[in-house]
Amino acid sequence: MQHTLVGFSTELDWRPLYFLKPLPPNRVCSACGLVRPKTALLPCAHTLCEPCYGQCAEAGLHVCPLDGYECQDEDVDWRELRADDVFRREVKCWNQGTGCDYVAPASRIAQHFHHDCGHHSVRCPNFARIMSKVSGSNQELKGVLFMGKIVKDEIANAARKTVDKLSECASAIEAVKAAVQEKNEFIQKVDDHMKSIPRNSELGKTLCVFSVKDVKSLLQTAMKTGGSCYEGELVYLRGYHLSPGVAFRKDGECLKLDPLLRVYKGTIDDALQWPFQPRINLGVIHPKGGKDCMVQVSGGLDWRPLTFLKPIPANRVCSTCGLVRKSTALLPCMHVLCECCYENWD
Incomplete structure (x- = not known):
């Protein structure tokens, strides 16, 4: 069972301890969950540590923060937990998560952890892998680093190949775009040319009817x-x-x-x-x-x-009569008059 001590030892305070046997519930604050040397047992059967009890005072009364029960100071049963009683209890090493099975009284667990435990762990910066002190020998670390280098090189090679393939694809796409553009332009030219060519029925006409206006x-x-x-x-x-x-x-x-x-x-x-x-x-x-x-x-x-x-x-065709004569006159207004029209022009 995990409990956090406060007020017993600088080495153990504020560090969760894994007790082989759990502490009695009346030693653990029902509000903050901490274990302190002095606790108050309220009439409602809830337990508060001294700081939490002090914060529950309202108008001469104390109100339980869990169920709102009001009580007087004389109704509260104060109990003290001696440090020796806590230090005798057996706890597990803080490195139990990395493989340490050491169990000792709470008074000696800090000595073991700082000086004797071989299961301290570090996190590999490249692979986020946790390496323990025992298993993390120099040879293993070298092997991991070597494997990391191999993986890194393989990733780099794969990335280069991918970039080359993407470049080839981009070039192919540009070539296809150019071909499509050229084809579209050719189709447009053919279409424009086809539109400009009259139909056979129009080309073969032999008769034209028109009305002379005015x-x-x-x-x-x-x-x-x-x-x-x-x-x-x-x-x-x-x-x-x-x-x-x-x-x-x-x-x-x-x-x-x-x-x-x-x-x-x-x-x-x-x-x-x-x-x-x-x-x-x-x-x-x-x-x-x-x-x-x-x-x-x-x-x-x-x-x-x-x-x-x-x-x-056009400069050989008279703008007035529409005839083509031997001589024409180009006026400043860019109109053309034949000799006859020019002589009769007033």
């Missing part, structure tokens, strides 16, 4: 300046990227209607025949009455079937 204004402009034009939206006809339209040309007091065709860069120009020599059929449907007429244009370069190389630079 004809009255175009006629007035042509009468005033000598010519005007209307250009429709871009379409693909037989694979060529074109913008069809019409041009109004002043001829004396009359206006003549001519087909207008502008060739732009297309997606399959390299697969087409150049020079471009179209045969244009221009059909006109009048908004009033629905009367239509068909005109086939053929002949040379001037107002007749047109012959184009690849798309003409």
